[in-house]
Every structure is written in C-alpha cells, then in structure tokens.
Amino acid sequence: MHRENVDQISLQHRFGRKVFTTLLRELNDILIIVLAQSEGIPATLKLSERDSINIAYQCFFYGTSGEASQKLINNALSKYPEWKERILNACRQTQRGMNQKYSYKVLEGHQSRLSHYYRHLFQTVKYVNEKKGLDYRRKYEYVKILRAQLSTHEQALLFFNSLSEMGSPWEQKLGLTDNQRLITKYNLVKNIPAGFVTSVNIKTLYPDVHYEGDEKSVRRKELEISYL
Numbered sequence: 001m002h003r004e005n006v007d008q009i010s011l012q013h014r015f016g017r018k019v020f021t022t023l024l025r026e027l028n029d030i031l032i033i034v035l036a037q038s039e040g041i042p043a044t045l046k047l048s049e050r051d052s053i054n055i056a057y058q059c060f061f062y063g064t065s066g067e068a069s070q071k072l073i074n075n076a077l078s079k080y081p082e083w084k085e086r087i088l089n090a091c092r093q094t095q096r097g098m099n100q101k102y103s104y105k106v107l108e109g110h111q112s113r114l115s116h117y118y119r120h121l122f123q124t125v126k127y128v129n130e131k132k133g134l135d136y137r138r139k140y141e142y143v144k145i146l147r148a149q150l151s152t153h154e155q156a157l158l159f160f161n162s163l164s165e166m167g168s169p170w171e172q173k174l175g176l177t178d179n180q181r182l183i184t185k186y187n188l189v190k191n192i193p194a195g196f197v198t199s200v201n202i203k204t205l206y207p208d209v210h211y212e213g214d215e216k217s218v219r220r221k222e223l224e225i226s227y228l
Contacts, residue, residue, distance in 0.1 A: 001120065001124075002120070002124070002146060003149060005116065005117050005121075006117070006149075009113050009114075009117065010113075011023070011113065013103065017153070017154070019113070020151060020153040020154050020157055021153050023060075023110060023113075023153075023157060024156050024157050026060060026098075026102065026106050026107075027057065027060045027157065027160055028199055029098060029101075029106075030056045030059050030060050030091065031052065031199045033056075033087070033090050033091055033094055034047070034052045034055050034087055034090075035052050035199065036090070037083065037087055037090060047083060049200060050163060050172075050205070051080070053164065054165055055077060055080060055083070055087060057161065057163070057166075057167075058073060058076045058077065058164060058165070058166070059073060059087070059088075059091055060110065061109060061110055061111055061114065061164070061166065062109045062111060063107055063109025063110075063111075064091045064092060064095070064107045065092065065095065065105075065107055065108055066108060066109075069108065069109050072109075072111075074088075076165070091107055092107075095107050114161075118158075121146075121158070122169065122170065124146060125143055125146065125182050125186060125188070126169075128143055129143075129182060129185070129186075135228065136224070136227040136228050137228075139186075140186060143186040143188075147187070147188055147190075147191075150188075150191075152193070155188065155189050155191055155192050156189075156192050156196060156197050158170075158183075158188060158189060159192065159202060159205075159206070163205065170182050170188075171183040171184060171206075178223060178227075179226075179227060184206060184209055184223070185223075185227060187211075188209075189206060189209055190209055190211050191212050192211075193212075207219075208220055
C-alpha cells in the first residue's frame with residue numbers, strides 16, 4: 001500500500017520516489033530563506049531552529065502564492081505575527097529566481113501530493129504501535145519492514161514533517177509519552193546519512209534515535225528497556 005501511494009505521487013515529469021528528491025530540495029531552499037531572516041538579530045530574538053523548520057515546512061506544504069495558499073499560510077503562521085510578513089515577503093521576492101532552478105513553479109504548495117501520503121504512513125505506524133498482543137520486538141520488526149520502503153529522501157522529508165505543527169503527532173505533540181513518540185521509538189529516520197541534510201543537525205533534534213553506524217547511547221538502551 002505504501003509503494004502504491006508513492007507511485008501515485010507526481011510532479012511535472014517526475015513520478016514516484018524521484019519526486020521526493022525534488023521536494024526535499026525545494027524545502028531545503030525555503031528553510032535557507034527562513035533561517036536567513038534571523039541573521040544579524042540578537043540571539044534572544046531569533047527564531048528557534050524548531051520554529052524555523054515549522055515555518056519553512058508550512059510554506060512548503062501550503063505555498064505562499066495564490067489566493068487559497070495565501071489564506072492557508074496566513075492562518076498557519078498567525079502565531080508568528082512579528083515574522084510572518086517578513087518571511088512571506090522574502091519567499092515571494094525569491095520565488096522568481098527559484099523557479100529558474102526547477103521545472104515547475106515553486107512555493108505553490110504540495111498539500112495535494114503529500115496529505116494522503118503522510119496520513120497513511122502515520123496511521124500505519126500508529127496501528128502497529130497500538131496493536132495488542134505484540135511485544136516491542138515484534139512491533140519493531142513490522143515497522144522496520146515499512147521503514148525499509150522509505151528512500152533516504154523520504155526519511156529526510158519525514159524528519160521535517162514530524163517537526164512541523166501538522167506532523168506533531170509523530171513525536172512533538174504535547175502530552176505524548178515515550179511509548180507514543182514514534183520517530184524515536186521505531187528509529188524512523190535512522191538511515192539518513194550524516195551531512196545529508198545540511199541546513200540543520202538531525203542528531204541534535206532527534207538525539208535518541210539509533211542512527212545507522214552509530215553505537216547505541218545509554219539513553220537509547222534505557223528507552224528500549226522501557227518499551228518492552
């Protein structure tokens with residue numbers, strides 16, 4: 001089912017997994033724009049890294065141009081009144097130049113492409129996590145089969161999605177227990193190589209994931225015991 005969802009995603013002349021390569025590139029360019037707005041500002045007034053990711057992802061997901069996109073993004077960024085117009089103006093000013101790098105118009109949003117994809121992915125992992133009669137080792141093996149279907153670009157985009165407000169049920173939503181924090185519990189971003197995402201440090205934002213090639217930390221071992 002996951003492969004079918006991936007195969008149905010298209011963007012101009014790209015289809016399936018190739019689309020995620022382009023989507024990640026666009027999101028990274030938008031994040032660079034957002035991070036640039038904090039340059040030269042005292043550290044105490046800067047956007048936090050998580051807020052910067054959240055803003056960039058929502059600009060990427062909803063878009064910043066077009067009547068429908070503008071309504072959605074204005075509502076989504078209403079919690080950042082001192083930053084909203086500054087960032088949206090920077091995106092719009094950069095849009096024409098960015099369009100020359102891509103085979104499509106950027107910053108027009110990808111909600112129609114990604115909504116179903118992430119809803120299905122989340123519900124699948126959540127279903128396994130809540131399945132009674134299975135211990136953690138068995139659940140982990142099932143989710144591992146699903147994770148093996150994710151390309152590196154898919155995992156990287158999932159990383160950004162999970163740090164946005166719309167993706168908060170993965171891990172960041174208030175009130176979640178360790179057993180409900182699915183990104184960390186099932187190492188869903190473990191295969192992202194060091195340096196693959198250059199704009200932020202993945203390991204800082206998800207320090208308890210057991211990344212491929214790394215030794216398990218003491219904290220990771222403690223978590224795995226608590227999952228049993």
